[in-house]
Amino acid sequence: MPRWFARTPSGDPKSRSHLRVGIPRLLNVWSTHQFWWGFLTALGIEGEAIVFSSDTSEDQNRQFGKGRGTVDCCYPVKCGAGHYGELVFGQKRKIDIFFSPMIYTLPSFLRGHVAETLSCPRVMAGPENIKAGFIKEKDVFAENGIRYVSPLVSLGEPLIVPKQLYETLKDVLPGLTLEETRRAVHEGYQTLQDFNERLRAKGREVLEACAREDKPCLLVLARPYHMDPGIGHEIEVDLQVYGYPILWVQYFPVDPDLLGWMFGEDIRAGIVKSPFDISDVWPSSYSSNTNEILWGAKVAARVPWIACVIRLSSYECGMDQPTYTPIQQIVERSGTLFFSFQDLDSTKPAGSVKIRVETIAHYLEKYSTEIIEKKKASMPPGCPLLRDP
Amino acid sequence: MATATLQPYRAYSPKPFTKDERGQVTILFGGLHWRAERVLQAVLENLGYRAQVLPVATKEDLLRGREVADIGQCCPTSFTTGNLVNFLRSEAERIGKEEVVRKYVYFTAGSCGACRFGQYHQSYELALRNTGMEAFRMFLMAQNQLDQGAAIGDGLEINLPFTLGAAWAVLCTDVLQNLEYQVRPYEVIPGQTDQVVKESVEYLCEVFRNRPLRGKKWGSLLWHLTTGYFTKALREVHRKFAAVEVDRLRAKPIVKITGEFYLQTVEGDPNHNIHRWLESEGAEIYPAAIAVWLDYLMRLAIQDIEEYVGIDRRARLKVAALKTLQRVYRWQYDRLRHALGGQPPALPDQYELRRLAAPYFHHRLSGGEGDMLVGKALWAYHHKKAHMTCELSPYSCMPNTMSIGAMAGVVGKYPDLLYAPLEIKGDAEVHALSRCQMILTEAKKRAQKEYEEVLERTGLTAERVRGYLDAHPEMKKATYRVRRDGVVGTAANLVLDVARRGGGR
Ligand code: SF4
Numbered sequence A: 001m002p003r004w005f006a007r008t009p010s011g012d013p014k015s016r017s018h019l020r021v022g023i024p025r026l027l028n029v030w031s032t033h034q035f036w037w038g039f040l041t042a043l044g045i046e047g048e049a050i051v052f053s054s055d056t057s058e059d060q061n062r063q064f065g066k067g068r069g070t071v072d073c074c075y076p077v078k079c080g081a082g083h084y085g086e087l088v089f090g091q092k093r094k095i096d097i098f099f100s101p102m103i104y105t106l107p108s109f110l111r112g113h114v115a116e117t118l119s120c121p122r123v124m125a126g127p128e129n130i131k132a133g134f135i136k137e138k139d140v141f142a143e144n145g146i147r148y149v150s151p152l153v154s155l156g157e158p159l160i161v162p163k164q165l166y167e168t169l170k171d172v173l174p175g176l177t178l179e180e181t182r183r184a185v186h187e188g189y190q191t192l193q194d195f196n197e198r199l200r201a202k203g204r205e206v207l208e209a210c211a212r213e214d215k216p217c218l219l220v221l222a223r224p225y226h227m228d229p230g231i232g233h234e235i236e237v238d239l240q241v242y243g244y245p246i247l248w249v250q251y252f253p254v255d256p257d258l259l260g261w262m263f264g265e266d267i268r269a270g271i272v273k274s275p276f277d278i279s280d281v282w283p284s285s286y287s288s289n290t291n292e293i294l295w296g297a298k299v300a301a302r303v304p305w306i307a308c309v310i311r312l313s314s315y316e317c318g319m320d321q322p323t324y325t326p327i328q329q330i331v332e333r334s335g336t337l338f339f340s341f342q343d344l345d346s347t348k349p350a351g352s353v354k355i356r357v358e359t360i361a362h363y364l365e366k367y368s369t370e371i372i373e374k375k376k377a378s379m380p381p382g383c384p385l386l387r388d389p
Numbered sequence B: 001m002a003t004a005t006l007q008p009y010r011a012y013s014p015k016p017f018t019k020d021e022r023g024q025v026t027i028l029f030g031g032l033h034w035r036a037e038r039v040l041q042a043v044l045e046n047l048g049y050r051a052q053v054l055p056v057a058t059k060e061d062l063l064r065g066r067e068v069a070d071i072g073q074c075c076p077t078s079f080t081t082g083n084l085v086n087f088l089r090s091e092a093e094r095i096g097k098e099e100v101v102r103k104y105v106y107f108t109a110g111s112c113g114a115c116r117f118g119q120y121h122q123s124y125e126l127a128l129r130n131t132g133m134e135a136f137r138m139f140l141m142a143q144n145q146l147d148q149g150a151a152i153g154d155g156l157e158i159n160l161p162f163t164l165g166a167a168w169a170v171l172c173t174d175v176l177q178n179l180e181y182q183v184r185p186y187e188v189i190p191g192q193t194d195q196v197v198k199e200s201v202e203y204l205c206e207v208f209r210n211r212p213l214r215g216k217k218w219g220s221l222l223w224h225l226t227t228g229y230f231t232k233a234l235r236e237v238h239r240k241f242a243a244v245e246v247d248r249l250r251a252k253p254i255v256k257i258t259g260e261f262y263l264q265t266v267e268g269d270p271n272h273n274i275h276r277w278l279e280s281e282g283a284e285i286y287p288a289a290i291a292v293w294l295d296y297l298m299r300l301a302i303q304d305i306e307e308y309v310g311i312d313r314r315a316r317l318k319v320a321a322l323k324t325l326q327r328v329y330r331w332q333y334d335r336l337r338h339a340l341g342g343q344p345p346a347l348p349d350q351y352e353l354r355r356l357a358a359p360y361f362h363h364r365l366s367g368g369e370g371d372m373l374v375g376k377a378l379w380a381y382h383h384k385k386a387h388m389t390c391e392l393s394p395y396s397c398m399p400n401t402m403s404i405g406a407m408a409g410v411v412g413k414y415p416d417l418l419y420a421p422l423e424i425k426g427d428a429e430v431h432a433l434s435r436c437q438m439i440l441t442e443a444k445k446r447a448q449k450e451y452e453e454v455l456e457r458t459g460l461t462a463e464r465v466r467g468y469l470d471a472h473p474e475m476k477k478a479t480y481r482v483r484r485d486g487v488v489g490t491a492a493n494l495v496l497d498v499a500r501r502g503g504g505r
């Protein structure tokens, strides 16, 4: 197709510029929001007109979600009613489109090295579940003049994403074409990639600083939505106060030199096929977030300056449950400290968190030098984190 | 706090099960209803394996499962891991651990999904480690991947004769189970149905044990598709059922069982013996066929490829091929159910289930039974297949909680759809059953009302209908097929049937 033709939008994107789109800041939107941002702005939606719901809070739930829960389950899904309600009832300027993607697969950096990169069944189906609370008596969306749009989208399979999004958006966005959707999807992936790379580069800087100064840092192993202060309760922030840098597995650097140093021996010994292969510890590698957590545990076991791992897990999380022992074992067998905060729910268990944070700080202070030394001794020479920039 | 470095953690990887071991090693399996398990054992024996079905899981197994694996499991995982561990322990006491490890291997279905079904290995693995039986060999067969020879070894050949034998075993016992549940609530002599079912299962075991083997590839496929071997056997089963006299004028509510695969399939402690309990409370059960699940798996595969139509040139062809396979499968099911007098109903159309569920649950959302839970409840409601749907939802099950949530929208739209989602924890029996009881009471009222309305509409009385049945004893046989016509209950349909035949005039 000639370039000039392909580039001509068949609809007038201007007619979309007045549309306001609300996106619940939920579940795997936490790891893909940049995709949605890039995608929607490429389709002519103004940046200011893309509204994300606020961070989760009990207040949000009380004010907007009360009586709309449909089932008792883990809090990351249960809190969805508050997010939905806030976007419908809590906006000064009403939204026109309620956009809640059902993310089926994820664009994980492990894709191709693991069996699958599926979302948790509750992550993918969360929107259907939460929506039910808003249509069970009457259709709250229709009543408020809002179009509810919830595409099922396989972000791990870029080839089919344009079709999936086009099918659900063609009746909502005036003049949308498949070709235009394709370009917007491309833009979405690019924005997401740029963002991830920026954060990974920051992560590398932190690691290099730790390596240079022989100082410990902490790695958080959790699902992306534990970054939500209402879900993860900012436990890692409490630790940061003690001066320990914090890294999240989702944004751990994946530069080839670092990976080669960490996993080269295992690859040569035939234990794994690539630095991203986790079959040595987790053969049923279907779930994307789980896979990344397992990979993070392996990384923590190898990087000397990661002196401590903080594991966050929500109450009633069925995905985390089978991973408790393997992750603890992978980390602890390397001599790294491991602390797990399981059963996180709506309220921050402030008292016990405080005590545990103090304990962690104490152990780090007492043991981190020894841990770093022992781990350094068990790793091959030539760590790229120690090279001059 | 220990900071010593130890050997790195590695996932459990069992030693392969090899061909030469076949003669001495027994394959353990379980997790289905007893009829299917018994006949599957016969399929394995027919292929030259030693096989044994694990005992039905009990509450002790649940406790053991919770004790030996990480906390927070869904209850099917606790039941199945505890079941295996308890069996191995009792065998170890009898013959010693080493002998157990040498003598048995365990095979179970894995999954390609993201729920715990796909991570069962971890629970089993931990349980084996915690009981000091790491050397025991346990294999997970992914449902979508039949060629897993390398990891498993060549001890169990997952080839066409095995797969087809297993599939036909499931189909035959599914139709048998369905007939059984249609008959037992109405039997005149208590216990007679159970006796006939027992004999029939034994007979089917014999049939499958003697199944002719027609090569390992196309010959076997062609034979299964065209043979009258299984239909003949089922006609014999049908003949056995003819001996059971029934009184179908007892107005009973029909309860459709749905839910998570394991809980809807097994019959025992894991689901509080819900089938028997409902029957004892006066219900007729519409059981959940394993065949529906297999049909759904085909739909899932088709749906995955459908996404690539217009993107991958071969996608359309693949979809067409799989749809043909699905049609062949359903045709085979029909052949088998017709051999039982057509009494077991046809499989629900998967694409209708998908269409019905669509406003509430996207068809591609996977894990558990996906959109089928919503689809089946609506299907039973619209087609008057049951007075109520009882959904067995495991405590802390991930996909099931989602479809139950979505059902809130369905019940909002159809307030008269009787729906009983039961959270099954394995030990909170009274709570689950009393919840079910409440909805069952309403279902009973509806069944009774419907029956009385039909009598009134046809101008018949129960006595006159009974008189007609006495004069037509073939209608009192378990094998008489009552035409289903616009009403739900068996008694109401029977009255309409009699009226249509001019009975009582
Ligand atoms: S991964 Fe766990 S916390 Fe997240 S949605 Fe699934 S069950 Fe809930």
Ligand code: SF4
Binding pocket: A318, B074, B075, B076, B077, B115, B116, B117, B118, B260, B261, B367, B368, B369, B394, B396, B397, B398, B399, B400
């Ligand atoms: S479907 Fe539910 S009960 Fe079954 S294995 Fe998955 S999480 Fe467990």
